[in-house]
Amino acid sequence: MSLEIQAKIEALTKELNEYNYQYYVLAESLISDFDFDQKLKELEALETQFPAYRDPNSPTLKVGGSISQGFQTVKHRWPMMSLGNTYNEQELKDFDHRVQKAIGQPVQYVVELKFDGLSISIQYLDGKLQQAVTRGDGIQGDDVTNNVKTIRSIPHQLKKGNYPDNFEIRGEIFMHKPAFLRLNNERLENAEQTYANPRNFASGTIKLQDSSEVAKRPLDCFLYFLYAEQRNKLFETHWQSIEAVKSWGFPVCEHSKVCQSIDEVVDFIHHWDTARHKLSYEIDGIVIKVNDFSQQEELGFTAKSPRWAISYKFKAEQAETQLKSISYQVGRTGAVTPVANLAPVLLAGTTVKRASLHNANEIARLDLHVGDFVFVEKGGEIIPKIIAANNLKRLANAAAFEYPTQCPECGHTLVREEGEAAHYCPNETGCKPQIVGKLQHFIGRKMMDIQGLGDETIEALYKNNLVSKISDLYYLNERLEALGNLERFGQKSIDNILNGIEQSKEKPFEKVLFSLGIRHIGETVAKKLAQHFKTIDAIKSASAADILAVQDIGIRIAESVHAYLHVPAHWEEIEKLKNVGLQFEIVEKEQVLEGENLLGKxxxxxxxxxxxxxxxxxxxxxxxxxxxxxxxxxxxxxxxxxxxxxxxxxxxxxxxxxxxxxxxxxxxxxxx
Missing domain, CATH: 3.40.50.10190 (BRCT domain)
Structure with missing residues (x-):
């Protein structure tokens, strides 16, 4: 039974981490907010009951997503935490009960619309816009200052006022629905890929490298939270701070309200559940915050969210359409993901053509047949999901969908390991999506962060037979003539690539280990393994039981690491990377304290x-x-x-x- 629980926790952890990557890094959503939240709650419950099986890289410990290539990374002065959320009124009342019990006195709430956009934190120094940073992973984000400056509603310089000399203001960047439809239609006319919703469009826009292109897209912003040193001396309540922010010239949503009770909060939610459709922008719920700053301080935070705030998310909208076919996508780990291709249907203001089916279990659970009419919903009004087939409309003699036995990319026989929901293609050296995906993973910002190389460049190098494995990157300096013959590869680009590859040799061991792309090995796990074993040779010499003995390492991770390092082709590749100068040993740094008067307390x-x-x-x-x-x-x-x-x-x-x-x-x- 314990092995089944552990396998379930590991499968949920992996699945949710992948969804987080798709949402925060790629600005794509493969699952509805509701389904993601339900899976996250299931994982939280399992981890609470069986804490020994919690992965240190668990999504229950994460605030946001990740940071992107091409932007400077900036650490947040105040972490950008996520909010706990609920979909039902009873949980909202339970939240109110916890707050009232902890505070022991009456509590006011401020209720605000929950905008469906991209979180941003903007610093002002002496009234001048100094820096704008995305949420990123909650601890650090991307410096997108130049792009944010193109948003007309955000002031570059404040008029004289009583604002602090140095403060941060946080909010949401979004795109109005009419602008989104117009720009998407332009992309259709130009035979370009369209965006699924305004949130993705706004997120994709703010991550563009060219600010002049960002300026062409009509982004907007609402600001809703102030941070400053000694803020409690300036304002006693959140509402007072927002009124002041408005007077300083910031764009603040007019639809917020102070509520004296949770019943008033519920009335506000009921109103906007219907009225939201009249707004020019998307919202997916309501945010409820304790108004008094001293009460917020008293309530404090959990590891990832404030105890003084919660979001209520609206129920998903549904529509019926026909399932035309199912296609299959192969990821860098070889995991095969089924995608439903639908007859276009209008749902929550956008046209839906595709929906994720996650894995073979989901197809079987839904009992999908060729040509079925299906009910589709958008949880959080973002990504569609098939929730059921309409059996009353099923065509006579319609065949049930059968999951493929061969890889759709390379034709290799698929495998499905015990305890895993996904099917995998084991042909990692001959399956293009896996080869390209591993290379793209290796060069990524949180991995080796190789400047000058991006996903499109990797595609081009692979297509022209210049790279097919990681070590090939470190021999590109011997292929200068071939590089020069590639389209859009000028001498400056080539120099940047080679310099970036050379600089990557300085990356520490834990980064290299993470970058190899071993299944189940995230950033935190790679660091723990590196710190425990010190060298890659020591990890290889260790048994699976030895690896399992490392703190927070589960059996699935231990077996994966042990198996990976004992594949001859993998170890041969590691030896090549050693020879070109990559770090496969950890360098210990002595921690320096200013003093030890509080040691052990x-x-x-x-x-x-x-x-x-x-x-x-x-x-x-x-x-x-x-x-x-x-x-x-x-x-x-x-x-x-x-x-x-x-x-x-x-x-x-x-x-x-x-x-x-x-x-x-x-x-x-x-x-x-």
Whole structure:
């Protein structure tokens, strides 16, 4: 039974991580918001019950997606966290009950429309737009300042006002529906691929490298949250801050409201569930935030979302259409994904022609037959999903769809491992999508980050027989004449490619290990393996049981790593990469602390402080050896209390006899 649970957790983790990559990096959605959220909740429940099987790269621990090639990476001063969400009113009332219980006093909520666009954080210094950064993975994002400056509704310079010298404002970039339809029609006329919805169009636009092209597309933006040092001294509530932001000249949605109770919140939701169709832009729900900033501080955060906010998502719309055929796509790992090709049907304002079917189990569950009429829905009004076949309209003698036994790309016999939902093509050296996909993965920004190389360049190099495996990239300097003969490969481009390849040799071992594309090996797992074993040779010498003994490594990961490194062709490739200078050993760096006065002690910060921000206090504690924890328990050594600290935390600390110290007392501990 435990092996089945572990396999289920690993399968869900892999599936959801792939959906995240498609959504945040490729601006594509292969699954509805509702279905994604249900799968995520299922995974969270399993991980809670069986924590030993949680993958350190689990999507339940992630905030957003990833960062993109071609842009400078910027770390967020305040992490861009995601919101918890619900689709039913009872869970909303449960949220209200938790908030009321934690605060112990009346709570106001601010309700806002949940825009279906691209999250952005914009920094202003002395009233001037300084930098604009995408959500990215929540910790760091892409610097898209020049592109954001083309959005007319976003001010470059504020008029004189009472705003802070340095602040960040966050919001959503989107495209109005009429503009989306017009631009998509232009793409059709030019025989270009159309976008599925305005959100994808906005996301794809903001990631363009040429700002002059971005300026041609009519993006818009609403801003809805302010961050600044000592913000609580400027405003007591979120509503006050938003009213001020509006007065400074920022575009703020007019449809927000302060509610005195959860019943008022529900009434607001009911109104916009219908009225949203009259808006010129897409929304997929309502965001509910605790209004009082001190109460927000009291409630705090989980690992990935604030406890003082939640989003309510609207139910999906449905339509009926005919299933024309099923096609099959092969990914870089060899996984084969079925896609339903539909008779075009209008759904939630866009024309739907395709829907993801995920795997053979889904096709069997739906009992799909050739020519079936099917019900399609858009969860979160983004990507369509087949929810059922209309058996009353099934054609006489219609044959059931049979999953292919051969790879649609190379013809190799497909395999399906025990416990896996997907079918795989094992022909990794002769199947084009796998070869190209592995090369594209290797050069990616979070992997080897090879400047000068992109997905299209890899396609061109493969097409012209210049690369067919990773090591071939490091011998391109011997193929200069062939490179020069390729279309759009000028001397400058070639020099950039070769320089980028040479610089990649400095990437640390964990990046190289991640870049190899071993199944189930994400960025975090690669780092843990590198730190534990130190060298690739040590990992190869280890048994699957030895690998399994590494913290947070599951049996599926251990078996995958062990099997990969014992395939002769894989090890031969690694030896070639060693010979050209890639790092296959970890270089240890000694951690330097400013002091050790707090070494071994745990701290929790609550309230508003005078000399330092909460972020600065956290840095001080950690730089002197202390450790931050997120809740009051017997493991807590000190509670650092500021003004407006919630009564519930104070009471719990006193009950557990946790020492309560002031900001000044903490500073005295650091510098006695």
């Amino acid at each position: 745990t701290f929790l910060i609550s309230g508003v402080f005078t000399a330092y921000s909460r972020e600065e206090l956290t840095q001080l504690i950690e730089s002197h050896g202390g450790k931050m924890i997120s809740s009051i328990s017997s493991k807590l050594n000190f509670l650092v209390a500021g003004d407006k600290m919630g009564p519930s935390k104070l009471a719990k600390a006193e009950k557990l006899q946790v020492p309560i110290i002031s900001e000044q007392e903490l500073l005295m501990m650091i510098n006695p």
